[in-house]
């Protein structure tokens with residue numbers, strides 16, 4: 317990518333790519349700290365998996381009475397609940413069923429709240445825009461974006477990859493890691509009128525028969541190998557498994573979306589035939605499959621499974637993350653418990669692509685081993701790593717110092733001023 321000398325190009329201090337939980341927090345943090353920040357998003361709404369895939373249950377901000385993640389993520393979730401007239405759950409109370417401690421939010425209200433805060437932070441928000449090319453030239457990134465009107469260029473002091481798929485890092489030519497076996501995706505729909513559906517005992521034999529004929533698969537109605545009523549119990553939300561190999565790119569993602577809809581259609585045919593309820597309807601679908609895992613960056617440092625399970629406090633830790641290692645395999649889930657006294661941390665090194673300059677990554681693509689990322693990928697942690705990258709990017713853009721050379725205390729101080737909890741404070 318060459319610049320023409322006559323071309324006038326907009327410069328921004330910080331460019332954030334992707335407006336999921338990580339990108340929203342990164343952009344708001346950079347903007348509030350005073351950076352000129354652009355946030356680009358391929359969809360027409362912020363929220364990423366929370367809105368586009370319909371999984372609106374951020375976990376976990378507090379563990380057994382201790383708040384471990386605060387800052388921008390906590391603020392957005394609190395504002396969303398307040399807007400809906402719902403109090404925040406009492407963080408002092410702990411349900412031993414870990415996922416019950418997640419904070420349920422209305423995704424549409426959440427999107428509106430985020431949008432207001434993004435704009436209030438002075439961020440230049442650009443929907444329907446994708447990254448096309450990225451190259452580092454002298455002291456800044458030359459960026460090609462693709463909007464509805466075609467390709468155009470900007471330059472940026474620092475880039476933060478929040479795409480969930482490490483697209484920016486890969487396009488910049490930096491190393492990424494594709495796990496040998498990615499967790500499956502999920503396609504959420506909304507089912508209504510499930511009340512009259514026959515019991516599992518009644519449906520299991522016909523399910524087996526249809527399965528032998530090939531009209532239905534176990535993964536269409538649940539997460540296991542045999543008959544499951546998960547799909548009905550959850551009314552279609554987060555209740556199936558869809559193969560997601562290569563979902564970091566458009567080709568693989570297209571296969572996943574097509575398979576997601578085919579799976580929902582098989583489930584629908586089965587329930588229409590055997591569900592016995594005239595009120596049964598499948599009347600809404602997420603706009604995308606929810607991708608659990610596709611690719612991570614190769615960072616300066618990696619959070620190993622042992623680091624995670626032992627709650628290693630990295631010397632350059634910027635935030636906490638707590639969640640059992642919740643790995644989904646295609647025909648089962650494999651949850652490895654985590655003691656509530658163990659508090660894993662995320663180091664700065666896991667957010668900085670190896671050999672990259674002035675580029676960071678946040679969210680589910682940080683450098684962590686397969687077990688560790690199965691805990692660190694959750695939404696509260698994505699907000700926290702996003703905010704950490706937003707703070708580093710602001711300091712790097714305003715000082716010219718590379719993010720890996722910034723004094724840690726300076727980053728932590730900025731984060732604290734914006735409500736974040738940094739590890740030494742617990």
Ligand SMILES: Cc1cc2nc3c(=O)[nH]c(=O)nc-3n(C[C@H](O)[C@H](O)[C@H](O)COP(=O)(O)OP(=O)(O)OC[C@H]3O[C@@H](n4cnc5c(N)ncnc54)[C@H](O)[C@@H]3O)c2cc1C
Nearest residue numbers: 334336337338358364365375479480606607679680694695
């Ligand atoms: C089925 C499922 C259930 C889950 N359940 C839970 C749960 O109960 N609780 C919990 O806390 N977490 C849960 N998670 C995990 C969590 O939702 C995700 O790991 C998290 O949302 C990842 O955040 P992110 O910001 O890294 O990426 P994403 O949420 O994927 O956001 C990435 C954003 O970047 C945009 N983007 C991507 N590529 C480009 C590009 N090239 N140019 C411009 N924009 C781009 C996307 O459109 C998207 O908006 C679940 C995940 C799935 C899939």
